[in-house]
Structures are given as C-alpha cells and as structure tokens.
Amino acid sequence: PHPLLTNADALSSSISSSGCSRSPISHHPDCSTVSSFFQEQATVAAALFSNSSLNCLYSMYSISLFGIGSSSCPILPRVNFSTEQIARVCKTLEENGNIQRLERFLWLLQVSPTSSNILIEHESILRARALVAFDLGNYQEVYHLLENYKYTRNYHTNLQTMWMEAHHQEAEKLRGRPLGPIDKYRVRKKYPLLRTIWDGEEKSHCFKERTRSLLRKSYLEDPYLNPIKKCQLAQTTGLTAIQVANWFKNRRQRGRAAKAKNRQLFSLPNHSYFPSSST
Numbered sequence: 526p527h528p529l530l531t532n533a534d535a536l537s538s539s540i541s542s543s544g545c546s547r548s549p550i551s552h553h554p555d556c557s558t559v560s561s562f563f564q565e566q567a568t569v570a571a572a573l574f575s576n577s578s579l580n581c582l583y584s585m586y587s588i589s590l591f592g593i594g595s596s597s598c599p600i601l602p603r604v605n606f607s608t609e610q611i612a613r614v615c616k617t618l619e620e621n622g623n624i625q626r627l628e629r630f631l632w633l634l635q636v637s638p639t640s641s642n643i644l645i646e647h648e649s650i651l652r653a654r655a656l657v658a659f660d661l662g663n664y665q666e667v668y669h670l671l672e673n674y675k676y677t678r679n680y681h682t683n684l685q686t687m688w689m690e691a692h693h694q695e696a697e698k699l700r701g702r703p704l705g706p707i708d709k710y711r712v713r714k715k716y717p718l719l720r721t722i723w724d725g726e727e728k729s730h731c732f733k734e735r736t737r738s739l740l741r742k743s744y745l746e747d748p749y750l751n752p753i754k755k756c757q758l759a760q761t762t763g764l765t766a767i768q769v770a771n772w773f774k775n776r777r778q779r780g781r782a783a784k785a786k787n788r789q790l791f792s793l794p795n796h797s798y799f800p801s802s803s804t
Contacts, residue, residue: 608646615653624660627653648676655687664691675721684722692716732772736762740772748777 611634618627631654634643644650651674658666671688692712697704704712732740739762743750750758750773752766759766 608643608650611643612647612649615647616649619649619653619656624657628657628660631657645674648674648680652676652680652684655684659687659691662694664695667691671719671722673721678724681722681724685718688719688722689713689716732764736764740769740776744773744776748773748780 614630615627618624618630631644634650644654651670655667655670658664658670667687668691671684676684689712692715693704693709696708696712700708739758743754743758747754750769755766755769755773758764759769762769764772
C-alpha cells in the first residue's frame, strides 16, 4: 500500500464502530471525537473508507459528492498534508484504476476547510477530478477541467480519449442510440482536440509527421537496421522496437512491389512506348 495510506484501515474501523446515526452533526454525541481523529489521517485515509463508513460521513455532514451546496457545516475534517503528498495519492489511485477510492478521497478534499486551493494546484489532482467526473457522467465538469488547464504531454493520449469518449457518450444519450462510424466522425469534427491536451502536431497513418520523417531518413541510410540501431531509433521516435521493425518491413515490401511494377512496365517491347523511326 501507499505509505500515506497506512492508517486507513484503523480510521475506517474507528468510524464504522462509532455508532454514527443519521442525525445532524451538531447532535451527534461522538462528533467531536471523530472530527479530532480526522485531524491526523482523514485526508488520505478517506480513499479507503468502506461504503458503510462513507454513508455515515455523508449523513453527518449532509453533503453529497460533487454537490456541496452548504458552507455552514460546523465541524469538518482538516487537511494536514502538503499538495505534493495529496497529488501522489491521486496519482497512485489513478494508476491503480481505483476510481471509487479516488471519488471518496476527492470528496473529503472538497469538504475540508483548508483545501480550497488544493484542488487546482497540481496536475495529478486535476486529472483525478476529471477522471472521477467522467466516471460519474458529469461531462460538463470534464470539459471544464480539460479546457482550462494545460496537461503534461505524457498524459495527452488518455485525456484525448476521455475528451472524445465524453462527447460520444453525451451524443448517444441525446440521440437515444449507439453512434455509428459516421456519427463519431461528425462528433470529432465538431469537437476537435484541445491544445491543452494536444501538442498541435497532426498524425498521419497513426504516426506523427516528425516520427515518419525520422523513419524515412533512417530507411534511406540503411533499410536493414541491426537490433542496436533499431532500439536507438525507437527511443528517438518514441516508438517501440517492434513498431520500428514493422515500419521498415512494410517499407521494404512497398519498395519491392514498386520495383517489380517498374520491371514489368519496362519489359514490354519498345514499340509499345516509342513510335517507329522507320519511314
């Protein structure tokens, strides 16, 4: 487990066994005890709450995930971790694909009185918010987060998929049927990729033009790369060695096909191409 999550089970058990009722927080007999315990570990441990513990907290604070409508809650958990620590937890949960825990973690960040700026201070947190919003079907929140913040190139592919898939699902909901290939093409044209999640370089045949240019240059120098050069070219282009090998193989096949076609053309009798010089 992530080092910041080591006390999560203890916290979850403590809250579950505290006998939380569905009464308002101001009337709860153990409210101050639970809130005090939150002071230390609640921020990160919320990511591991059981469903029963989470339901207890929802009723205590009268707040639902991504639907905070009141700022008058008398006692709220306090965030005592740095932005970097919180970002690492978000990244860990994102990479593990644990969306439910990520939802719970972000919920606690929202209700904490000390975390108002944390939610927009780090890219990992912004990506986590977008991922949770997408999972909940809150596509307007997804669009807002992707449109208004710039993201690292390493995450562009995943965020581009999220952007297009959100528009596809929204269009399917409006039309009441699955989208066909033409429908998806029209959606892509209507909602092009954002510069916040795209470097602006067009792709051709799945590879970017810069990548194709490097491959062509290397091919002209040596159509049969040895394994070492193949790995070096893969690192330069950002491709895998298998992708490089397949590209060279296909290029050699196209070259052989072109040569065979030329030989066939020039093997025909000369009079097929040139008028007779006899008078």
